[in-house]
Amino acid sequence: MTKPALDLFNERLPHKPYFSDDLHFGVRIAGKERAILAKYIQFNQPHAMFWLGFDVDRLGAAIDWSDRNAPAPTLTITNPENGHAHLLYALKTSIRTAPDGKMKPLKYAAAVENALRKKLDADVGYSGLICKNPNHGYWKIAVWQPELYTLDWLADSLDLNAANDKEIVADYGLGRNCTLFDKTRKWAYRAIRQGWPEYEQWLQACYERSSAYNLQFAMPLDESEVFGVARSIAKWTSKNFSESDFIKYVVNTHISSIQSKRGKKSKGGGRKLNVNSESQKKPWIEIGISRSTYYRKKNDGKNNQV
Structure with a gap:
């Protein structure tokens, strides 16, 4: 059962993932062939989330999801020394995190992610960029659910009453994408009235504002994502707002x-x-x-x- 899950994991890796053999020295980026040999690896693509990943730092993390009545993870990757684990849930359909994606499904995905994090009591400080690499022989691997999840299937076993906009953690996972988009667009609706700038000047202003908001996150989004958000908002407001x-x-x-x-x-x-x-x-x-x-x-x- 482990091989199909690993094949799926490897198939969904970015072409050039971030990786690390020792987190004390940070992360680097390389082709998949090199990165797949590392101890830690980026498991989601830059603009498409195929996995919901959670960091659970306690003994028995790979099995106590059952005691918490949480849905079974697709894959658990456990540290044999302390029992801490990364829990990965494979999605049937990826969540598009690029700015041209629709905000409503992104917010729904963020709500599901946040509710599941609460259910698992997972680390709220986890950035979700890299995980323990299941291909590396050091970790202990277990497959619990071979079927791919839909967000609705996950939501069936979660309390989404605590997953509205106010409850979504702005600095966690998909919450960052939602927060950056919402804060920048609300600013833009008013700011564009100040002089009605030309598009290039306006795009630069939107980029500078979204970059400033992004720096407020403990783990900022990638620069390309920030620029994408700024460009999307600049285009829309330029088209729909005029003096x-x-x-x-x-x-x-x-x-x-x-x-x-x-x-x-x-x-x-x-x-x-x-x-x-x-x-x-x-x-x-x-x-x-x-x-x-x-x-x-x-x-x-x-x-x-x-």
């Missing part, structure tokens, strides 16, 4: 009838204040343009109406 469209939006949402209703609702129908006038709201400040430019564009829009 003219935003001015139209502000003008349309600041007409007196809408503002009057908002004022009455916020004041409970009490004493009316002139909070709806444009001089009070100052929408040109929110847009990031001058007062004269705002009124000029607004008047141009009125003059163009039939």
Whole structure:
């Protein structure tokens, strides 16, 4: 039973994995043929996660998942000296972590990963980059579940109530991808209004911001992933946000009838204040343009109406 699992492990390795024979000296990168001989190896590809991996640092780690009512790992790789182990769950369909992947399934995968980590009481500081290499003769290998998992199958035995956005560990596994994307896009929605920069300048700004967020992680994402997130957000905001469209939006949402209703609702129908006038709201400040430019564009829009 071990050979099919090892064949699957090796088949899914990156073409040039990170590897190490001694973690005290860090990791290096090389072709699969060299890396597969090392004691530790990168087991997921840069933009595709075929395995959910967990680091369990306690005696009996390779077997006590059963006592915790956790799903059986595909593969356990155990240190024979202290009983600590890496637990790997093989996925039938890989999770795409590239920025062009959809965020909703990525968040679901992060929720499953986080709930399973809690169930196993695995190390929250584990980066998930490398694991004990099951091809290396030093480790003790065991195969527990030969069938490939779907996320739904794993979720059936987990409590996903603790796996919402607030509970997902921002600095763990897939949580980093979700966090970096969400923080950068929320910043971008406002920042692009400040001067409406040209695309190349805007891409550089998005990259610098996402890089700054990435450095807040204990184990930052790869540079290519950070740039990919920045490029994805820069492209989308450049395509969907423009100065003219935003001015139209502000003008349309600041007409007196809408503002009057908002004022009455916020004041409970009490004493009316002139909070709806444009001089009070100052929408040109929110847009990031001058007062004269705002009124000029607004008047141009009125003059163009039939």
